Amino acid sequence: MQSDSATVSSIDGNHSVEPLFLEFSIQEVLTNTSWIPVVEPWASQYVSAVRDGRYGDAVWARYHIAGDVHDGIVGGTTNMTVLQSIEEDALGYKLNDPEDYAKAQKFYAKTSDRDGHKDVIEIILRPSSEGVLRSGL
Numbered sequence: 001m002q003s004d005s006a007t008v009s010s011i012d013g014n015h016s017v018e019p020l021f022l023e024f025s026i027q028e029v030l031t032n033t034s035w036i037p038v039v040e041p042w043a044s045q046y047v048s049a050v051r052d053g054r055y056g057d058a059v060w061a062r063y064h065i066a067g068d069v070h071d072g073i074v075g076g077t078t079n080m081t082v083l084q085s086i087e088e089d090a091l092g093y094k095l096n097d098p099e100d101y102a103k104a105q106k107f108y109a110k111t112s113d114r115d116g117h118k119d120v121i122e123i124i125l126r127p128s129s130e131g132v133l134r135s136g137l
Helices: 004-008 026-031 042-052 055-064 082-096 098-108 118-125 129-134
Strands: none
Touching: 026 042, 042 055, 055 082, 055 098, 055 118, 082 098, 082 118, 098 118
């Protein structure tokens, strides 16, 4: 993991910082013009985490940003938790889009030491098919 200044210096609010898990730009979230409507407090948490280079926190907020997580279960899934959903997505990218997934791994390795969701980063860096299989998928 890198220092905060090295991470934050490259952020452009008009473009997504990473297209697989953080596909919304800061500007899209602030103006609520992404392809899904965003809700608070997740929109503000997403923006703050991206700006601070806390990418695990940003991904966590991203998976909640539409307001469809209830009692820890992601809406539109078969009773998957947020972490299970992230792991399923990471494994899918690893298998089906290895080039972009490799870029994402390098990106997430740079998360801030102040990240509150290092478990999310660990899942993205090393998704386990066993974890997805345990979830019943």
